[in-house]
Amino acid sequence: MGNYDALLLLSFGGPEGPDDVMPFLENVVRGRGVPRERLLEVAEHYQSFGGVSPINQQNRDLIEALRPELDVPIYWGNRNWRPFGEDTVLRMKADGITKAAVFATSAFAGYSSCRQYYEDIARISVEGGPELVKMRHFGEHPGFVAAMADHARQALDRLGRDDARLVFTAHSIPVSMAQTAGPSGGLYEAQLRRSAELVSQALGRTEPWELVWQSRSGPPQVPWLEPDVLDHLRKTDAPAVVLVPIGFVSDHMEVVFDLDVEARRLAAELGLPLERAATAGTHPRFVRMVRELMAEPEPAACALSCCPAPVRRPA
DSSP states (O other), X not given: OTTOSEEEEEEOOOOBSGGGHHHHHHHHHTTSOOOHHHHHHHHHHHHTTTTBOSHXXXXXXXXXHHTTTOSSOEEEXXXXXXXXXXXXXXXXXXXXXXXXXXXXXXXXXXXXXXXXXXXXXXXXXXXXXXXXXXXXXXXXXXXXXXXXXXXXXXXXXXXXXXXXXXXXXXXXXBHHHHHTSSSSSXXXXXXXXXXXXXXXHHTTXXXXXXXXXXXXXXXXXXXXXXXXXXXXXXXOOOSSEEEEXXXXXXXXXXXIIIIIIIIXXXXXXXXXXXXXXXXXXXXXXXXXXXXXXXXXXXXXXXXXXXXXXXXXXXX
């Protein structure tokens, strides 16, 4: 595995019971001025699933799938909930780890999807602890593309409609953040569109596909990327739709609530046949991709000017 003696899976984190929900959400929005009313609204999404986000179990599943692929120990740390990254790095230090590849559960450029993981690495690093090297963006990697294409194919088969349209979804972000993503701006959208095109090509499709956005959480006066997936479904001329959550590596609450609950409910009201493709998860080609990334030459860190932190204003 190159010069690495461990892998650190660095993720967002999620609650694992009703009592975890509000403390978790407070960690997520700390310093952002998000109103309490908005937190309570989002908390209800989690509570409707028993207060449990699927992301932590999916990370456990990914670790188990990775063990046969890697000959180094695998560690796991989160930004917003247990196991916290800082605790994990202290354990790595105690175990004598000197240099670890960091696989962040986000494939694309952008502040929230890339730069913030560099900030996490800087925050959790400790003197005498392991050197932490973040792996590169992987939205165009053949392993990610193959996994998403396979899952989209399965969703198309479940739907049983040759005329279904692929509608790719990703987390919406403020337009200002999208404009500064990457060294010269616009990279978040550009990478997502390239990944979507590669998945469509892998399926051998010539029909047009669409990219839409989900999970907006900002104040209404701040422009975010559009169209929202629900608005798109209301206006689409497609006879049937397969939603492909290209912007997510594993199921987050945003995926299961926004797509499996809200989008399915709206589609039923509209009489629109709809299926949702799985996220990459533990697809064998995606799992093998992690090993392949670790075997690549060590990636250069992004410049500090790349994907700058947003200016936070009270909502």
